[in-house]
Amino acid sequence: MSDAPAPAPAPAPVVRKFKASDLPLTQAKRAAVDSLAHSFKKKGGYDAERKQVWAKFETSDYEAQVTKHILEVAEKEIDKNPTQLLTLERTKAAALIDGALDRSGVYQKAEEAISSLINRGAIEAQLRELRRAEIGDEEAEKERLLGAKTDEEYAAETAARREERERVRAELQAVEEKKRQLEREIKEKEDAKRREEEKAAREARRKKEKE
Known part of the structure; x- marks a missing residue:
């Protein structure tokens, strides 16, 4: 009897790619990001x-592929559908083929290829230069250090904040339950005292009356 096949290794956890809208930014920081993007676009960076x-x-x-x-x-x-596609109106036939292309993943692969060609380092350098001109070297360097966190670090911080919120929520629920329990005990004692007083009366x- 052959040995059972070894279990497949667990897939590596997928690290979420954070967008600016996902980050815990204040309103002022979001406004600064929007202003910086506008300046970059206005100066022809995009x-x-x-x-x-x-x-x-x-x-x-990539293009040939x-x-x-x-x-x-x-x-x-x-x-697969020669009669249908060749007899349909051009726009309808194009829509059917476009759907097939989308399902095949060709668009996603094209996006990945184009994304790999973007010089992110050069873009960041230009953005930081614009920001440095706005707020000065010292503040710009502070922002650079704060913004140097990786997606993994942001994911870890997000998870930690979520766990902290859950912990605080659980503690508040426990306090509320203790409060309700105390209120019940006080009411029970008051009811017992009232019954004793009524009995004594x-x-x-x-x-x-006997006297």
Whole structure:
């Protein structure tokens, strides 16, 4: 009898990629981020980077690979439904093929390819230079150090804050339960005392009536 196959290793945890909107920023910091993005765009930073990325994409193998994949998916769809696709209006046929392309993952792969061509270091350097001009070298350096946290560190901090909120919530619930228990005990004692007083009053009346 052959040995049982070894269990597959557990998949590595997926680290969430944080966006600016996910981060615990104050209103003032969010306003600063928006202002910085506006300044970067106004000075042509986005346009320049887009042109560079597109130029890299066109001269790399990525464009040929994406084009080839698109044609392969389109041909497969036509082979599967030749009558339908070739007789439909162009817009409807294009929509069907577009859906097939989306399901095939070609768009996601293209996005990943383009994302890999973005010079994030150069963009960050330009943004920090703009920020330095706004608030000065010392404050800009403080922000750089604070912003140097990785996605993993942000994920850990988010989890820690969530655990702390749960702990505080549990403690508050325990305090509320103790408060309710104390209120019940006080009420029970008051009710018992009232019953004793009423009993004593009845006995006093009966005794007085006998006299």
